[in-house]
Amino acid sequence: MSGHDLETSILRALLEDRARFISGEHLAENLGITRVAVWQHLQKLRAEGFEFEAIRNVGYRIASLPESPHAALLRILVGPRKHTPTIIVHETLDSTNDEATRQLAANCPTPFIVISRAQTKGRGRFGRPWHSRENGNLYITFAFRPRATPSHMQTFTLWMGVNICDLVTAHVKNTPGIKWPNDLLFGTRKAGGMLTEARIDADQIRDLIFGLGLNINSAPAGWPAELRPVATSLVEQNDGAPLDMNIFTAALITRILDAYEQFIDEPEATAATLAALWKKHDLLRGKPITILSGNERLTGIAGGIDPEGSLILKPESGRPQKVRAGEVTLEKKTEGLKD
Missing domain, CATH: 3.30.930.10 (Bira Bifunctional Protein; Domain 2)
Structure with missing residues (x-):
């Protein structure tokens, strides 16, 4: 088993029950390595952002996970x-x-x-x-x-x-x-x-x-x-x-x-x-918007999307238009947060 696989196996064992301590002896026996090797792999994981609690004669458990993707x-x-x-x-x-x-x-x-x-x-x-x-x-x-x-x-x-x-x-x-x-x-x-x-x-x-x-x-x-x-x-x-x-x-x-x-x-x-x-x-529905589509500038009220994903634009006069691509700007401030 590679070092990478051993570290994954140690993590998997410790993640099964984060509240419980697992002894180094138990980890070593299950993985077929020494307790010193377990400690060395934990040190490598520490360097990658993990924090572990360790109690003598009790074992290890995860205190915190890395702040970046691992x-x-x-x-x-x-x-x-x-x-x-x-x-x-x-x-x-x-x-x-x-x-x-x-x-x-x-x-x-x-x-x-x-x-x-x-x-x-x-x-x-x-x-x-x-x-x-x-x-x-x-x-x-x-x-x-x-x-x-x-x-x-x-x-x-x-x-x-x-x-x-x-x-x-x-x-x-x-x-x-x-x-x-x-x-x-x-x-x-x-x-x-x-x-x-x-x-x-x-x-x-x-x-x-x-x-x-x-x-x-x-x-x-x-x-x-x-x-x-x-x-x-x-x-x-x-x-x-x-x-x-x-x-x-x-x-x-x-x-x-x-x-x-x-x-x-x-x-x-x-x-x-x-x-x-x-x-x-949908943040746009019912709101006045401007769309830059190629060299065209379109204005109207956003009316959702059609089954093909086109944006439906309802102009001030005339029939609704379907826009396949473009840059949308909201014409006034909108609120999208719940209380």
Whole structure:
């Protein structure tokens, strides 16, 4: 058994009942190593951000988990699945989407997940830079090979967005919403953004990449001055109470993988659920907006989405329009927080 596997086995044993102490002798006997080796592996885990309580002649237990994503811990928390993903965690990358693209080109089996504690070239829609310092945020990309037609995948980003909104709602005090097509907001302040990229062969999507940048435990005081009025984080929307990064990330991974499988395998059920969840989380519905679509500037009232994921715009006069792509601006301040 490799050192990596031994550390995973030690973590799994200690996580089964975090309140209980487990003796070094018990761990050593079960793993076929010495008590000194157990201590050495615990020291390595300490260096990776774990804290352990140790009582002489009693044993060890986990006192706290790392503040940043930890691959072995995430694998344990996510657990086995029908299609268990490979989880890769980096200290720094140019972009998790770019790394996923490289891994797909190298024929890495899917699904797999790329996480980085920081990005040097993080980006959003239209290639805009995404502030990606190592400060308690999550930069994560999921890679799939769906072998689905492009028409089947039209609402994929919207579907993932409402699922993420639902998950975040269960973890923080205030309620987020979706600004079509890919932004997660609390009121008018952005907490996260999604970026979906695909490679198409003939009439099928061969490679699908879904990237998410989410501000979790970062304090606005540490952000560039221009971001503070327009950005927020989950900790700020949770009355300052931080989220456990690994527990939240494991829940997110599980939710995204479940949502992907439903999207591919149950299209009719997905469409019905998307319609309901979009009404629940849509920040634009009934509000005056402006859309920049190519060289066109459109104004009107947002009217939700159609079954293909187009934004419905109701102009001051004339028939409603369907917009497939564009940059949306709210024309007045909106409130998206619950009491």
